[in-house]
Amino acid sequence: MDDWLAGERRALSRAITAVENENREATAVLRAMQGRLGRAISVGFTGPPGAGKSTLVNAFVREQRERGRTVGVIAVDPSSPISGGAILGDRIRMTGHAGDDGVFVRSLASRGHLGGLSRSAVRVMDCMDAGGRDVIVIETVGAGQSEVEIADVADVKVVVAAPGLGDDVQAIKAGILEIADILVVNKGDHPLAVQTLRHLKTMAGMRPEGTRPAVLKTTALNGEGVAELAAAVDALGRERRHAAPMARARRLLRRAALDLxxxxxxxxxxxxxxxxxxxxxxxxxxxxxxxxxxxxxxxxDDR
Amino acid sequence: MDDWLAGERRALSRAITAVENENREATAVLRAMQGRLGRAISVGFTGPPGAGKSTLVNAFVREQRERGRTVGVIAVDPSSPISGGAILGDRIRMTGHAGDDGVFVRSLASRGHLGGLSRSAVRVMDCMDAGGRDVIVIETVGAGQSEVEIADVADVKVVVAAPGLGDDVQAIKAGILEIADILVVNKGDHPLAVQTLRHLKTMAGMRPEGTRPAVLKTTALNGEGVAELAAAVDALGRERRHAAPMARARRLLRRAALDLxxxxxxxxxxxxxxxxxxxxxxxxxxxxxxxxxxxxxxxxDDR
Known part of the structure; x- marks a missing residue:
């Protein structure tokens, strides 16, 4: 049963399922985690469709692997149950790390209950953390309110935008800028990339000091800027990871209370x-x- | 003070501000509304950016004006306070009904408090209803969870999609399909429009009977299909408007209780x-x- 703490994949899968469903094994899993949490760096990627988020996540994972780190990926798709499955399937196929034991992917689909997603994300993250993954990545499909909530489970929040933001500025919605630790303009070789970078730096500069996100440029397709992104994530992640498990538990608790x-x-x-x-x-x-x-x-009355 | 019940614009503006802020005039305004609610047909438009939603709303408003009806428009922009203002400004300029007394536009911006938006939308809608507007249109900028919540305040929910949905199916997110009474493929002259129409009809057919949205094709730019859309909205709106004020009040109450x-x-x-x-x-x-x-x-403890 404790194989998952040693990083065994199938055992980790089973441990995750146990805590997700709060089944009989869950208590044992949660107890076994004690003292083993807060080691992993966790990072959430959100941003509007079309920003090349999946490609960037792949490049980021590759960068981590080259540094010799193990990675856990939580792929979240809060889409309608009708359209949901297919998209997630595509993304996971896209990850391109299928044969690599150092990359463990777990997907979460909503099945109609959105509040449940961030709860599940917290649990899965804890399991991956205790299971010895060095870096945990959460990727969401879109950039709506629910995706922001889910990304918020991670220690470091990366918001990915595409060049030529202008008309699409609405895609950077309520709460998105506010939670971003790092704003990334991907597709950095696009003619409008520099202009968008400047625009985002101005927006970032309007936030109160101490809450201003870093603004970076990447070109996921050729890997440009990805090492810098990894370094920025590292710096913040190391600082936050020790307090993270309790912070995650508090968020889980609050979310569950609101659902209730x-x-x-x-x-x-x-x-x-x-x-x-x-x-x-x-x-x-x-x-x-x-x-x-x-x-x-x-x-x-207490039902 | 009761000028707003006779449709006077500036008085209506003041009445709306009173109930939005729950200031001293609010009680008088709410009392005056009694027996005057449930006459207007209300319709909410949501959908991903790029679907031509604003153009369609304009064409829809024009159609209503040609039928001799007065219109109230609630333009909702739940964007980040940083980017919010500009977008709303643009849309209102775009409405093209600026000189028409029969079109009353009120914009709602979030100022950081999302839950408050649907509350405000309910209040503004009640004022417009009592103030004698025949048709009330709510338009939101995006298609996220919060926009869905706001559109839900309207009796009839229209979801607008662009042709060539394929990759963008993720834009039709959790809850969007579920709330749609009418699914519209706009830009109907686009080569992919027919295919997308078929795709949406299939998706609609998967919903349980009695909850299946109608699926229509429009070309807002030349007005094609807009009369059919107006007719479909009318049929549902007439059926629902009488029960609507209490339904809106219940929703407002629930939302406020969750905020609390x-x-x-x-x-x-x-x-x-x-x-x-x-x-x-x-x-x-x-x-x-x-x-x-x-x-x-x-x-x-009751604070």
Missing amino acids: ASRRLSAVDSAEVERLARALTTGDATVEKAALDLLRLAMK | ASRRLSAVDSAEVERLARALTTGDATVEKAALDLLRLAMK
């Missing part, structure tokens, strides 16, 4: 909801007051 | 959070148990 609140709210008696909603529309209650009443109702 | 839960969770004593997070990492508590304990702590 959401489910409890859905279970409140509909007549009560109707009464409060009516008070809102008539102006008899403020939004805050009605919301507090509803939340109290949701927490009243 | 989130703030309460952030305010829980950090030593308590630490204790529960530790129990998680050691396997001494399941995620569900720890989450429930945290939520109880959050609701313990």
Whole structure:
């Protein structure tokens, strides 16, 4: 059972499944992790489609392998269940490290329950950390709110953008810039790359001091800038990894509590909801007051 | 003060500001609305950037004006505060109805608080409804989770896609297909439009009966298919508008309760959070148990 702590792949897979599903083996797995967490550097990659994120992640993984490090990749696809599978399949095929024992890929698909994804990501990351992976990469498909939440599980957040941002600036959405530790303009050989780099540096400069992301340029296809990116990730990752497991646990806890609140709210008696909603529309209650009443109702009896 | 009920623009603006901010005038505004809600048809447009959504919304508004209807437009931009303003400005300039008194545009920007957007959208929609607008359009910039949430405030949800979806299928994300009443392939004169139409019809056919969205083709630039879109929106909108105000109030209430839960969770004593997070990492508590304990702590004293 403890083979996974020694890095055995199939055993690691099984350990991950155990904690993901909280099945009977889970407690043993979690106990075995103690004292073994906080060694790995973790990094999350997000960014709009078309930025060449997958190619960059591949180049980043290759760079880590050349440095002799083992890698765990968590591929997250919060797409609709209808379209989900195919995309993930493609990406994993694309990774190009299929024959390499030093790269362990685990994919997470949403199956309709988005909140569950960041919970799973935390658990999988802990297992990979305890299982001796030197570097853990989380890659999400898109750049929406849910992807940001998932990337946030990693110690170092990399946001990848494409040159010629102009019209696409909307792709860099709420929360994305705010969480970025490192902003990368990929496809650095594109004519607009320098201009976009400048643009992002200006945006980064508007953030309060101490929260300003580094801005880098890479060309994933030929590997340019990837070593610099790896160095920047390393510097931040080393600094943060020791505190990371507890930070991850806190985030997991918070996320689960919000999910629970959401489910409890859905279970409140509909007549009560109707009464409060009516008070809102008539102006008899403020939004805050009605919301507090509803939340109290949701927490009243312990189901 | 009641000029806004007669459709006076500046008075409507002021009424909206009052309920958005819940200031002293708000109660009077909300009271005055009673019995005047549920008349307007409301429709939300979402979809990935590049689908020509803004052009389609403009064509849709023009179609409504030609039918002699008044229109309210809620332009929502949940972008980062850094990039937000400029985009919204552009879109509003683009609407091309600036000189038309029959088109009332109100923009909502996030200013960092995403949850607040759908709350505001509900309030603004109620004001426009009571203020006599025949059709209310909500347009969001992107197609992420937060945009879906905002579009959900409308009775009829239109999701706009571009031809040649293939690689971009990831843009049709979690929740988007699920909420769509009408799927539109815009840029209908594009060589790939027919293929994408077929693809979306297949996807729509996979949804359970009774929840299958209609699939239409439009070419916003020359107006093709826009009348059909308007007819489809009308049919659903008429059916739903009477129940809509209470449905909107319920959604507003639920959203506010979740926001409140989130703030309460952030305010829980950090030593308590630490204790529960530790129990998680050691396997001494399941995620569900720890989450429930945290939520109880959050609701313990009524601040």
